[in-house]
Amino acid sequence: MKFAGVYSMSAVDLFASAMGAFIIITIILMPDYQKEVRLEGHLAYLEALAQRSDARLDESELGVERLVVALSAAQTRHQELEAEEDIVSSEIETQNARLQAAKTEPAPPPPVEEEGEEPAPTNLVTFRFLGLKTEETRFLLMVDMNKYLAEHRDLVQASVARALESLQPGMEFGVLGFQQLDSGPAFYHWPENGDLVRVTPRNRRQALRFVNGLSGRFDGGSPLLAAFREAFRSEAGALILLSDGLPNPLFNEDLPPRTLAQQITVANGGNVEIHAVTIGDYFKYQGTVEFMETLARANSGGFLALAQ
Numbered sequence: 116m117k118f119a120g121v122y123s124m125s126a127v128d129l130f131a132s133a134m135g136a137f138i139i140i141t142i143i144l145m146p147d148y149q150k151e152v153r154l155e156g157h158l159a160y161l162e163a164l165a166q167r168s169d170a171r172l173d174e175s176e177l178g179v180e181r182l183v184v185a186l187s188a189a190q191t192r193h194q195e196l197e198a199e200e201d202i203v204s205s206e207i208e209t210q211n212a213r214l215q216a217a218k219t220e221p222a223p224p225p226p227v228e229e230e231g232e233e234p235a236p237t238n239l240v241t242f243r244f245l246g247l248k249t250e251e252t253r254f255l256l257m258v259d260m261n262k263y264l265a266e267h268r269d270l271v272q273a274s275v276a277r278a279l280e281s282l283q284p285g286m287e288f289g290v291l292g293f294q295q296l297d298s299g300p301a302f303y304h305w306p307e308n309g310d311l312v313r314v315t316p317r318n319r320r321q322a323l324r325f326v327n328g329l330s331g332r333f334d335g336g337s338p339l340l341a342a343f344r345e346a347f348r349s350e351a352g353a354l355i356l357l358s359d360g361l362p363n364p365l366f367n368e369d370l371p372p373r374t375l376a377q378q379i380t381v382a383n384g385g386n387v388e389i390h391a392v393t394i395g396d397y398f399k400y401q402g403t404v405e406f407m408e409t410l411a412r413a414n415s416g417g418f419l420a421l422a423q
Contacts, residue, residue, distance in 0.1 A: 177228035247390050247417040251352035253287045253311055257342060259328060259358035260294040262305075265333035267272045267359075267395045274394060274421060275326045276358055279319045287311040290322050291346055292329045293364040302345050303329060311350055336366040343379045343389075353388040353416070359395045360403035372406040389414035394421050 256278060264271060274288075289311045292303035305325040312318050321323055339362045346354050367375050383389065391407035404420060411418040 123316055154210070186236070199387045212363060214421040246419055247392075248354070249353050249388055249390070251388060252280070252285065253352045254289075255311070255346055255349050255351035255354050256288065256290045257354055257356045257358075258290065258292045258294050258329065259337050259356070260329060260333050261337040261359070262334050263361070264359055264395060268330040268333060270421060271393055272327055272330060274392060278355060279323055282319070284314055286314045287352065288314060288322070289349060290325060291342070292326070293338065293342040294334060295338040296334065300341040302342070304406060309349060336363045337361070338366045340367045340370070340375060340378060344382060347382060352389060353390060355390045355392065356407075356410075357392045357394055358407070360391070360393045360407040362406065371408070372402055376406060376410045376413060379410060383414055386416070387414070388416045390416040391418045393419070393420060396422065408417055
């Protein structure tokens with residue numbers, strides 16, 4: 116019993132020493148543990164701040180993109196409104212002119228070229244073609260080749276020939292034929308590279324030969340919007356459109372004539388003059404004259420109509 120009591124006291128002493136060592140180690144390590152706990156808290160807080168910052172940055176970028184889209188839409192709408200204003204102004208001028216003409220004299224017959232008219236002196240820079248006038252010296256003749264103009268091909272050729280004869284030395288010109296085929300809009304340039312060339316007798320003959328060569332290829336529709344986009348690539352200061360003036364919305368992004376004239380005006384941006392020459396049975400369709408005249412007036416150009 117005495118041995119057992121001594122052993123028990125030794126065990127108690129051992130346990131007490133171990134407990135004391137544990138307490139001492141715990142006291143020594145406690146500051147480091149507290150630092151680690153606080154560090155984890157700081158890291159979690161910083162991570163939360165980073166997530167909130169990323170979210171706000173994403174919102175800001177999205178807001179900027181929305182502002183850019185809104186600004187672009189506003190600029191496009193501004194251009195459309197300016198074009199609409201030009202078109203409305205041209206329509207008002209047209210109606211006023213018609214009212215004034217109705218008060219003073221009966222409507223004149225379709226205009227024709229006067230016989231024996233003396234050619235303009237070669238020292239003038241004003242281009243004159245059956246009443247169309249401009250101070251520009253660089254021209255692109257746009258020849259509509261849709262199938263409905265096939266029966267008026269002789270008038271188309273004669274009109275181009277008169278235009279070419281009116282050009283004066285020192286001027287530059289080119290020709291663009293266009294039509295809508297099953298494969299899409301087709302364009303025919305003279306010169307072939309789409310440049311403008313100086314007015315010379317040789318260039319006149321070659322251009323007329325080119326147009327006459329197109330006479331057997333009238334087909335398809337009239338992609339006016341695509342044709343003007345192609346024409347705006349040239350360096351011409353004035354475009355002369357020869358067409359029947361009946362654009363099919365199917366070949367012009369489903370745009371009705373008035374909206375089509377507006378879109379062409381917006382695409383032009385006032386950079387070049389557009390003169391419209393209506394060819395064919397224009398007197399059968401009121402919309403033909405209205406579209407061509409509106410397009411010309413809205414783009415600082417002249418309008419005339421030629422019948423067979």
